[in-house]
Structures are given as C-alpha cells and as structure tokens.
Amino acid sequence: MKMKNIFADRMNNIPRSFIREILKVTLKPGIISFAGGLPNSDLFPLEQLQTATEKLFTCGGSTVFQYATTEGYVKLREYISARYRSRNNLYVPVENILITSGSQQGLDLLGKIMISSGDGLVIEEPGYLGAIQAFSIYSPRFLSVPVSDEGMDREALQHSLDSHETRLIYTVPNFQNPSGITYSTENRIQLAATIEKTTTFLIEDDPYGELRFSGEPKPSFLSLIPENTILLGSFSKTIVPGFRLGWIVAPPPVMEKLITAKQATDLHTSHFTQAIIHQFLIDNDVDTHIEKIVQTYGSQKIAMEESIREFFPPKVTVTDPEGGMFLWVTLPGDMKAMELFHTAIKNGVAFVPGDPFYIDRKDSNCLRLSFVSTNEEMIRTGIKRLGATITQCM
C-alpha cells in the first residue's frame, strides 16, 4: 500500500518533539541532566494519595468508575473555584471550569475551537514548546513576541495585533517555561489595556504559579481582563503529573464550545483520578505540602545560581526566576547552544538548547536549565562541567 499523501496536511506543520529526542541522549549513564522538565518525584505525596484512594474504594461506590459528565467531577471543580477565591481573591464560577487531561489538552481544545488555518496566534519568544506543538495542528500563523525580564514586549504585541487577525495570545506569565521570567505588575496592566479593546483572548497558562520562592505574587490577567482571559491550571507540578489532570477557566460562550469539543475528543477525563485528587485535597493541608516543594526547589535554584557564579565565564548571563523550575542562559555573542550541547554531552552534562523554543530561529545562543530534577551536589558538579564546556567552546 502506498503511504504517500495519506495524511492530513496539518500533520506537516508539527515540529517533532526535539526535547523528546534530546532526552534519549541525556539518559546515557554518567550524564547529569538539566534537560528534563519533570517535577521532583521525591516530593509526590504518595502516602496521602494512597489513603485518599483507599477511602474512595471503601466509600465511593461504583459511580467514579462509570461514564461521567464531560465538564468534570463537580466536587473537584467546586474545590478549584473555592481555592481561587481564598488564595487569589478571584471569583470563578464552577460553570466556568472544565477539567482536562492535563493543561496540554487545554491547549489542544483551545486550538480546536479557536484556530482556523492562517489565523494569527501570538506566542512568546522564547515560548513553551508543548504549546507550539499543540497549536501547530490547527495551522495558525504564529506571531512571535519577545519576552524579557519585565514580561511581554507591549509594542511588539501591538504591532502583531495591528497587522494580523489574531485569535489567541499564549502566555506563561509566572516563571515562564523556558525562561523562568515573570511578567511585572506594570507590564500586565499595560498588556491588559492593549488587549481589552480587542476580541482577542489571552491564554494565561499557569502551571507553576503556586511555586513561588521569593517576591510578591502578581495580579492574574483574569482579575484584569476577565472577558478576554482564558486561564489554564494544573495539578502536575503541585501534586503529581501522572494523573494527567488540569483545568480551563473560560467565560460561558467559550466554555460551551470547549465542552462540545471535549466531548468529541474523549467524552470526559477519568473521574476516578479526579475523585482521588479531590479526596487528597480536602483531607490534607495542601499549603504545607506545596510549601515543601517551594522550599526544595528554592534551595536547588540558589545552589544552581551559586555554582553558575563560581563556574561560568563572566560574559554568560542568566535569568533570576522567583519560582518555577527553569532558568535561561544566554551565551556570549554568536556561540551556538546546539553546538555546545554536543560537547557538553561528551563532558557528561545535558541541557536543552534554545532553538526549539523559537518558531523559526536557528543557532540560538540560549539554553534552558532545570534546577529541580537533580540534587544540590549534582547541580554543583553538573554546572562545573557545563562551565568548563562553555569556556572550552568560547
């Protein structure tokens, strides 16, 4: 059977997951890897999840094992709504919350309902690779807008909105993946003023928001421009990623379309895992649990920064994340992170070169480091190796 031209055109748009390829290389024994994006599994609350699961089997009956509503387990949606209220002073009606199979599915559903081929879609530069992949399926015209330590470049955003019919603006305003930066309050207010006048939606993807080690929380776009904001949340970074549970907060007209799309896509997300997470959340002190993650990641981040100061050549610059999992390194001048990568692997240390975080840029001189998946001793050894590699390649 001939296999040519049997696939939909949209499949030509999707970049292969470069990170997936890279991770294979970094699994070689002896390599200290800062490449992965995995949370630290030592911090998974397994005992408490076990207790929650036992309770569910004992008292839950068969309902959570049956087909269920597309919107998600109502008690979990009520919990999410209540937590936004108590923690962020945000009023989010339960009806505006849809449970998804991880935030990644939120991106797929939003692409599905919003993006016709050629529609403008603003993406951060550098931006989250998973979002680029998810949206690529729907063949948008990607409009890259740079982000820096202050947030998204407002003038560049305005220029993009003026020049193309733009459906969506994708952002990770807290501890961005890959750069670790956080949009300042002033930047958020300015962006909100720009977007408020349009019919464009801003996606506020917030998987790391609760993982803040320093500084003050910044206002959510949902509080600034509620009618233009679609907020994505996730339990992957605060509880466990393996349950694949996230959620979308969206205004009613968008939610109606999302529910139709979710039903067509997979009927609903497992109510069993939703009920376990809910039981865990109501039976435990979640803030204390999250504080433990924050303490650990915060110390690891300081360890990495100290080692960088000690071992990297002075011309290398790094971002200073106030939370999350990643920091972003800029190499001097025209050094190519991709070339550095191959030498680094030989020297026993791995990272993700910057290229895949850009829509159409090659030979980036930037790279992403995760500070959460290795302990502090390994961080020091790994950064020492990386510093030596940079000096060697300069």
Next chain:
Amino acid sequence: MKMKNIFADRMNNIPRSFIREILKVTLKPGIISFAGGLPNSDLFPLEQLQTATEKLFTCGGSTVFQYATTEGYVKLREYISARYRSRNNLYVPVENILITSGSQQGLDLLGKIMISSGDGLVIEEPGYLGAIQAFSIYSPRFLSVPVSDEGMDREALQHSLDSHETRLIYTVPNFQNPSGITYSTENRIQLAATIEKTTTFLIEDDPYGELRFSGEPKPSFLSLIPENTILLGSFSKTIVPGFRLGWIVAPPPVMEKLITAKQATDLHTSHFTQAIIHQFLIDNDVDTHIEKIVQTYGSQKIAMEESIREFFPPKVTVTDPEGGMFLWVTLPGDMKAMELFHTAIKNGVAFVPGDPFYIDRKDSNCLRLSFVSTNEEMIRTGIKRLGATITQCM
C-alpha cells in the same frame, strides 16, 4: 466583548450531542430508560481493582505518578499484544499499539492525522454518533453507506470509493452501535477485497467484540487486510469505562503520526490507571470475569426479545444481536420515532430515536434500545409500556 465569529469554522460542523440532551429527559423519576449506553456497573470488578491498586501503591514506586511515554505503559501494551495472539490468533507487535484515553480519543487522533477538510469518510448508516461527532471536527465529507443484518452494503461502498477521494471507512463490525448487527464472514471477505486495492484505511472499532452471547466469532479485518486496517480496542465495556482507557492498533507509518498527534494533544494517558488495569489483568482470570458480563447481558437480551414478541405490534421489526448492548427497532411505514419518543416519555419509558445516527436524515422510523442497563423485570415493564405506546401512535 463581541463573541461573533471568534470561533474556528470547524466548530459549526459538530452536531450537539442529541443523546446528551435526551439523557436529561430520561433521568426523570419513574422513567424506565433503554436510552443510555452505559455498561452495567454491578459488574465492575471493584474488589479486584482495589487489590490491584493497593499492590501498585505498595510496590510500584513513584514512576507511574511521573510524566511517562506517549505510547503508553509498555507492560499493558505487551498484555494487549499477547491477548490478541492467544484469543484471536492475531500477531500485533507492541510497537503497533498506542494507549489512548478511551476509543473516543482514538477517533479524534485518526481524524486529526488523516482528514483534511472535504476528504471523503465512509460512515455506517445508521452509525455511531460519537464517531460522527469526533470526525466532524475535521470537516470531512461524510459518505453514508447502509448496513444491514449481513454487514456493510458492498456496492454502495464501491460507489462511494469510486466517486470521492476517501481516507477512512469507519465500521463497528461486531454488535454495531446502534443497530446490534454483526458483519458476516462473507461480507467481511468481500469488503476486504474491495478495500485492499485502495489506499483507504478501514477503522475496525471493536469495543464490544468480547461480549458475544451466541454464534461464532468472525475474522477481524486486521487478519484480512492488515495494511489497510486500524483496529480500536477498549477496556470500557469489559472492565470499567471510568478509567478512560482504550488503544489503537495501526501499521508503523500511521503509528508514527499518531504518536506525534497524541503527544501534541495530551502528552500521554495516565500511567497510573494503565498500571492498575495491567495489575488487574495479570492477577485475575479475565475470561471468567468477562463471561459473567456475557451471561448477564445475554439473559437481558433474551428477556427483551421475549417481551418484544409479547408486547410489540407484529409489524414492528427488530435486529437479533449476537452480542453487545443494543438492538434496533424499525417501526412500520412512516411512523416517526422522534414523535413516538415524546409520547413514550409521558408513558414512562425512554429510548434513543434513530435520527442522530444518520448524517442527514430526519423523521427516521427506527430507534435504539439498550438491554444492559435495566434488570429483567424492568425490561418487561418497560417494553410493555413501549409496546402500548407504539400501538397508541400507529
């Protein structure tokens, strides 16, 4: 903010889930409902699943709670491969199996990778509503091909293939939803001969295949035309639907695209639920468990047929399913099942009128009955009410 025209064109194609609307009506107290498509939750193996889950928490470590491979839990894929070998004498390499969040997600992924707007897609008439919804997102040109007691109309299929560039042929050859019919061996061989010469894929959706109460198993299309067949399987009807676990069997070039699409869509399906199901499967006698379902559904089906013979007017015809969950009723002449529905609700009995199972037919004189979600006494009472309603409306 203006909400006009903010959604992608593709969202105009999706039929609202009529069944979803109908199910709301049928939940009124006092109504005996044959409308739902839910498996009987009394047959869920909850104790064994609890044991499997405890084992996983005790011995499994943190791996199943971490991010994992897109393809799915390898031990579960190995089990599925081995069961095809032992039960169906089919050789399915592990590499050709992708775990999905239910079969419904399999349909979404196949639409995603295969269907460009306007591509031909053959759908059974009547056909599975969930498939129509899933594929509608990708704006195919639906080509309805009638099915009858013998299977799919070969000449009509040939005509469709001749007249349009056709990517996919969607079938449920065993105990079809909604009609309950099974394609005969001869029909399968004829269809295979027709399809083998083309570059069209046949989707063999087989959620009910193991639920056979009578007659002999028929050869899978995978054994007849392996290069043209994409097989979908599910644990929803044999274990529990609430875990949302299914799988796709596809040849390598298709699998490569499916993995790319699956990763972009939700990274992977929960490995936690996959590992529980795997533990359940290896620790228990699965055939004995399934036999219990078959016995129960088989008795319920006989009870329904006997009541139909007793209470329906003689001009009404019904299919004679050898397995599965549904049977299909054809009312005399120009009776409209939709009109019957409203009277039936008043008389305390519900079903799904035929209309939503057709792409563009209204006023169907057919309707679907599920025989699995009510006990035999209720079946008798409900069919008596329905028979009286039909007589009343004739």
